[in-house]
Amino acid sequence: MGERYNPSMTWHFTKMHGAGNDFIVLDGVRQEIRLTAERARKLAHRQFGIGADQILLVERPTRADADFRYRIFNADGGEVEHCGNGARCFVRFVHEQGLTDRNPVRAEICTGIIVLNEQDDGEVSVDMGRTSFEPAAVPFDPTGLTPRPDGQDSLWPLDVSVPGEPEKTVWVSVVGISNPHAVQVVDNVDTAPVAGIGPRVESHPRFPRRVNAGFMQIVDRHDIRLRVYERGAGETLACGTGACAAVAAGIRRGLLDSPVRVQTRGGVLTIAWDGEQLLMTGPAVTVFEGTIDIDRLLG
């Protein structure tokens, strides 16, 4: 382990990305970081801060079977359950920073343990943990709705109408990858109404904790294209848990076979799912490091 950084309000940070989904990674093991929602928002701001989709905070674990605790804050300041692209960057970070030489690494997230492995080819694979399609677990409120059975999945009708426009319903799979996802199939992701419908799905009242809205185009049984309007961050260039949710939903619907290559706007992820274990593989890239005076940032 290296020496402690200055425990003042000057924080050392690392900027990273996984397939273009970008992160500020903070080492809370060697420096004292008190990350509030306001601080996270300011750091993530593209004009007034460093800029990122999410902030990742690496801390000492609270349980004996984990190497680290890994926490995730969206650009809007909210702390969330999981982040797949971030998980790959997290493990690259703890290795590059000399925080551990273990591989695989076991990380504690708020819903359990995930296991991360840096491969010899430079990619990182992550055992993403449990997947759930139970509405209550997502969470999703299905009261009064009639689902449409589709393979082993159920599609749920979501009314995304807005006043003054024709009524609009989209049919979604609801999936929990620790964090909540609603996935719809579209003909073409390039023309899909991600900016128009995405925010309506994200804050739909049937999702009490809001939701990540995925738009999936099936290319063939092992290949999809995906865009995700992320809860608390807007559309990102890639969403790892979104890719897992889309692939799991597609396999349950009988549209896809594992493994599936997921083409996002920022790169390619590979997702394998056997109905139990969910494995995500993809890149993790360090872009630059720096320090920031958090008091000055808050103004």
Ligand SMILES: N[C@@H](CCC[C@H](N)C(=O)O)C(=O)O
């Ligand atoms: N970009 C992430 C997901 C980050 C959290 C998400 N926006 C949420 O609110 O659940 C990923 O790669 O999975």
